[in-house]
Amino acid sequence: MNRASDLLEICIEQRLTVATAESCTGGSLAAALTALPGASAMFQWGAVTYANAAKREMLGVSQMTLIAHGAVSEEVAQEMAAGARERSGADLAVAITGIAGPGGSDHKPEGRVCFGLADARGVRTETVEFGALGRDAVRAAARDHALELLLAAAQP
Known part of the structure; x- marks a missing residue:
């Protein structure tokens, strides 16, 4: 059985719903989740907020957060996840923002991806350095x- x-299965058992807020993955997580028969029992909606304006308008990410930390930051991932959960009404929301490549900088290298996970307990964030694996591989890993x-988060 694949992870999606x-x-x-867990979401149906636990009666949980899911929303996604994606940037560098371009909706591939939402596509993987909705490819499953019966996904409508779990999946609320997905937002692909590639541009900063979309992050602000669709998810409520603060312009000040974007200016202070940049789009690829745990602070932005936190606001993306919180906004997706609040606006979708889902039990769980995950956010992904990163630099898939090619490129990056010394400060924010290629392969850096920040994640946010929002649920009833709040929002947790983390950053993963996947490295310069190439654009497709970073997106798949994220x-x-x-x-x-x-x-x-869905585990009982």
């Missing part, structure tokens, strides 16, 4: 990591 199927975060 595992999540669907999608898979976000799925693992959702699975951990």
Whole structure:
């Protein structure tokens, strides 16, 4: 069984719903979740907020947070996840923002991805340095990591 199927099964058992807020993954997590038959029992909605304006308008990310920390930051991931959960009404919301590449900088290197996970307990964030694996590999690794975060949060 794949991890998305595992999540669907747990969410159905626990009566949990999920929302996603994606930037660098471009909706690939939402696509993986909705590819499953029966996904409507779990999946509320997904937002692809690639531009900062979309993060502000769709998820309520503060302009001041974007200025102070940049789009690739745990602070922005936190606000993305909180906004997705609040606006969707989902039990769990995950946010992904990062630098898939090519490129990056000394301060924010290629392969850095920040995650936010919002649930009834609040919002938790983390940063993962996947490294310069190439754009497709970083995006896939970020999608898979976000799925693992959702699975951990959905466990009874």
